[in-house]
Amino acid sequence: MTTPSPAPARPALLRVLAGETLKRPPVWFMRQAGRSLPEYRALRAKAPDFISFCLDPAMAAEATLQPMRRFPFDAAIVFADILLIPRALGQDVWFETGEGPKLGPLPDIGRLADNVEASVERLSPVGETLSRVRAALEPERALIGFAGGPWTVATYMIEGGSSDRSRARTFAYEHADRLDALIEVLVEATTRYLVMQAGAGAQALKLFESWAEGLSEDLFERLVARPHAEIVRRLRLARVTAPVIGFPRGAGGLVETYAGTVDVQAVALDVQAPAALGRRIQAGKAIQGALDPLLLRAGGAALDRRVDQLLEQWGQAPYIFNLGHGVLPDTPIAHIEQTLARVVRD
Amino acid sequence: MTTPSPAPARPALLRVLAGETLKRPPVWFMRQAGRSLPEYRALRAKAPDFISFCLDPAMAAEATLQPMRRFPFDAAIVFADILLIPRALGQDVWFETGEGPKLGPLPDIGRLADNVEASVERLSPVGETLSRVRAALEPERALIGFAGGPWTVATYMIEGGSSDRSRARTFAYEHADRLDALIEVLVEATTRYLVMQAGAGAQALKLFESWAEGLSEDLFERLVARPHAEIVRRLRLARVTAPVIGFPRGAGGLVETYAGTVDVQAVALDVQAPAALGRRIQAGKAIQGALDPLLLRAGGAALDRRVDQLLEQWGQAPYIFNLGHGVLPDTPIAHIEQTLARVVRD
Numbered sequence: 001m002t003t004p005s006p007a008p009a010r011p012a013l014l015r016v017l018a019g020e021t022l023k024r025p026p027v028w029f030m031r032q033a034g035r036s037l038p039e040y041r042a043l044r045a046k047a048p049d050f051i052s053f054c055l056d057p058a059m060a061a062e063a064t065l066q067p068m069r070r071f072p073f074d075a076a077i078v079f080a081d082i083l084l085i086p087r088a089l090g091q092d093v094w095f096e097t098g099e100g101p102k103l104g105p106l107p108d109i110g111r112l113a114d115n116v117e118a119s120v121e122r123l124s125p126v127g128e129t130l131s132r133v134r135a136a137l138e139p140e141r142a143l144i145g146f147a148g149g150p151w152t153v154a155t156y157m158i159e160g161g162s163s164d165r166s167r168a169r170t171f172a173y174e175h176a177d178r179l180d181a182l183i184e185v186l187v188e189a190t191t192r193y194l195v196m197q198a199g200a201g202a203q204a205l206k207l208f209e210s211w212a213e214g215l216s217e218d219l220f221e222r223l224v225a226r227p228h229a230e231i232v233r234r235l236r237l238a239r240v241t242a243p244v245i246g247f248p249r250g251a252g253g254l255v256e257t258y259a260g261t262v263d264v265q266a267v268a269l270d271v272q273a274p275a276a277l278g279r280r281i282q283a284g285k286a287i288q289g290a291l292d293p294l295l296l297r298a299g300g301a302a303l304d305r306r307v308d309q310l311l312e313q314w315g316q317a318p319y320i321f322n323l324g325h326g327v328l329p330d331t332p333i334a335h336i337e338q339t340l341a342r343v344v345r346d
Numbered sequence: 347m348t349t350p351s352p353a354p355a356r357p358a359l360l361r362v363l364a365g366e367t368l369k370r371p372p373v374w375f376m377r378q379a380g381r382s383l384p385e386y387r388a389l390r391a392k393a394p395d396f397i398s399f400c401l402d403p404a405m406a407a408e409a410t411l412q413p414m415r416r417f418p419f420d421a422a423i424v425f426a427d428i429l430l431i432p433r434a435l436g437q438d439v440w441f442e443t444g445e446g447p448k449l450g451p452l453p454d455i456g457r458l459a460d461n462v463e464a465s466v467e468r469l470s471p472v473g474e475t476l477s478r479v480r481a482a483l484e485p486e487r488a489l490i491g492f493a494g495g496p497w498t499v500a501t502y503m504i505e506g507g508s509s510d511r512s513r514a515r516t517f518a519y520e521h522a523d524r525l526d527a528l529i530e531v532l533v534e535a536t537t538r539y540l541v542m543q544a545g546a547g548a549q550a551l552k553l554f555e556s557w558a559e560g561l562s563e564d565l566f567e568r569l570v571a572r573p574h575a576e577i578v579r580r581l582r583l584a585r586v587t588a589p590v591i592g593f594p595r596g597a598g599g600l601v602e603t604y605a606g607t608v609d610v611q612a613v614a615l616d617v618q619a620p621a622a623l624g625r626r627i628q629a630g631k632a633i634q635g636a637l638d639p640l641l642l643r644a645g646g647a648a649l650d651r652r653v654d655q656l657l658e659q660w661g662q663a664p665y666i667f668n669l670g671h672g673v674l675p676d677t678p679i680a681h682i683e684q685t686l687a688r689v690v691r692d
Contacts, residue, residue: 166640173644213559213596216638216670217620218652250559252598253623274563277599292562294512298519306564324562 011142013075016286016318017204017243017265025311025319026074027343028144029336031326032067033079036333039066050095051087054080057128064133068141071336072344075142075204076133078197080126082148082208085189086157088119100162109181116185120192127200134201145202147193149209149248150186150231151223154179165211172219179223187227191234198240206245206268207231213250220254229262245288249325256280271324275313286318291339297328299335307342357488359421362632362664363550363589363611371657371665372420373689374490375682377672378413379425382679385412396441397433400426403474410479414487417682418690421488421550422479424543426472428494428554431535432503434465446508455527462531466538473546480547491548493539495555495594496532496577497569500525511557518565525569533573537580544586552591552614553577559596566600575608591634595671602626617670621659632664637685643674645681653688 012026034040040063047053054060063079083101087093089112092104126145134143155168158179172179194205212224225248232244243265248258250270259267259281267281269289278287291310295303310321321343327336358372380386386409393399400406409425429447433439435458438450472491480489501514504525518525540551558570571594578590589611594604596616605613605627613627615635624633637656641649656667667689673682 169638169640170644173638173641173646173648176648214617216617216636216641216652218655219638220618250598252596252618253601253620254618255599257620257622271560271562272566272598272600274599274603276603290562292515292519292565294515295519295562298516300519302519302522306562309564 009140011074011140011203013142013144013320014203014243016320017245019286019318021316021318024344025315025321026142027321027340028073028075028077029067029323029327030077032071032073032077033063034327035329036327036331036336037066037070050081051084051093054084055125057125057132060126060129061132061136064129065136068137070333071340073141073340075144076137077144077146077206078126078130078133078202080129080146082146082153082210083156084123084126085119085147085153085186085193088122089115089185089189091157101156103156103160105160106157109178109185112182112185116189116192119189120196123193123196126193127196130197130200130202142203143201144204144206144245145194145197145200145242146206146208147190149207149212149224150183150190150227151215152209152211153186153190154182154223155211157182165214169215169219172223183223183227187230187234191231191238194231194235195238195240198235198242202242204243204245205235205240206247207264209246209248209251211250212248212254213252215251215254217254217257220248220251221257224248224251225254225258225262228258228264232263247288253277259285266318266320268322269324273324278314279317282314282317282319286320287314288320288322290324291322293323293325293328293331296323296335296339297331299332299338303335303339304342307339311343355486357420357486357549359488359490359666360549360589362666363591365632365664367662367664370690371661371667372488373667373686374419374421374423375413375669375673376423378417378419378423379409380673381675382673382677382682383412383416396427397430397439400430401471403471403478406472406475407478407482410475411482414483416679417686419487419686421490422483423490423492423552424472424476424479424548426475426492428492428499428556429502430469430472431465431493431499431532431539434468435461435531435535437503447502449502449506451506452503455524455531458528458531462535462538465535466542469539469542472539473542476543476546476548488549489547490550490552490591491540491543491546491588492552492554493536493543495553495558495570496529496536496573497561498555498557499532499536500528500569501557503528511560515561515565518569529569529573533576533580537577537584540577540581541584541586544581544588548588550589550591551581551586552593553610555592555594555597557596558594558600559598561597561600563600563603566594566597567603570594570597571600571604571608574604574610578609593634605631612664612666614668615670619670624660625663628660628663628665632666633660634666634668636670637668639669639671639674639677642669642681642685643677645678645684649681649685650688653685657689
């Protein structure tokens, strides 16, 4: 055909983040890139270690794009890791296969603070990844940048790896001033990292607070809600207009307070989120979530029923279809296809 | 003095469970008996294993009473374990020091169902413990019996021990009928166990649903709320009038639905519970909770501040002061004393 094509539509994800309700919600999955895909496993095998992989823009861009070729996702999310920040701030971080992340001793907070400016330079490969992905991605599909929430990152920095966070929570009680100083360093480093990502092509930004669970209301306010609000405030001061998705995973009843006090444009909900709670949040902003990754892996008619239920309970207001946590590595690809066929049936 | 003493006051715990607001709330702590007390550790060393200890009425009664001698708690809770039920139903259960509980393969559900009637007889030592404690305890201090919630007990039965519950949740999706049958067996066995406990002297009953966390709303309704409602219904049919405290730990925003749909007389809240959510529940029934056990262990001025905050935020309506989870084994006794001195200052 020789007629000029119309201007590309604004990505559905961005429309919902601006408050629109779409006839069918945009969809993407946390960890849509990664170990559930055979092409990812083949690519990953070419890098000596996980951090080198994340910081190689060619490989990270390819990993970001792999699920976009296979599935009709409405958004890509840059392939990276929340622990790139502590590494860029000067703490040792490495990954042991099958054991998850390991971190060296927590450096002096003053020394971490001195490294904030340099940390953004060390994270510049993530910017290069974003530029490459944005250039390769169709204009109607959005590109998401992200960082870990300061508290979640701090738990890894304090505990030296994955944990039940009891040492970090005890630290919050026994060394309140030191923890508050660490959170402030992370708020500033995270803001600068996200400013860089927005400049490199990220059209939306997500804060993954993976370990918001189990915090009392006063700790949640101090360690999660206030730092998130501060990051958003500093992003806007830096003239970053990209919408922000906040994900206080496990915040339970506190997610509503979060939605009401933190100026994010969407709240990502975890598996547990009640339908009514989601609808109350939708009165003010978009929500995202919250299919159980275990159900995605299990498949079957129960999966279809739950997908339909989520579309029905939240689809009448600004809604982004997603999981309540990341895709599990042993999830059959056929179940991802089954789910997407049900969401994207226009 | 030679004047006759007045009739003993009704235990404060029971008054609050009947809907009264007391000037100072009754107080007890989950795991107030146990490893945090040196006298418990000395007693426990006399039994060959943990299950024998729980099923020895003399030792279990002594363990129940130890904290009552030391501290001004308003209630004792019978020393027992939620895994006595699967054992009584015919599944192997044992405890390995430092590793927690271990369970043998899940028996055929039909065989478990056949054992429901016999299971109560096998649990009769717990009744004997209750009788001994009730006889020894001052009349103004209440005695609480308990059982695990059916879903929590089922997770141990399916997973063979402590876990992240992902196998049990997957089982809920892939073998829905078998799980529903297992839950029904546990509902009936739990009801009969609690009826026996009430007959033996328990004046209030608590359902510990320790692993309510991470369930989607539909699974929570099916595996937690409905079974709890059914246990309470069957208790009342069996003419048990003892009030029931439900503890759906980690239920997050779903705890409000639970409070509205399950006819328990109090809802125990976990560490995360927002003040406002607790107050909404108090409009209909008592609440209990929710001091962070990590803060109790940490101590200091932060502990005092939080105790005052809890008393202030919830003390104007039916409230039982407690932790949001059990006392940690390495909690200093001085911190328990510090907390109780603040709650009980009349």
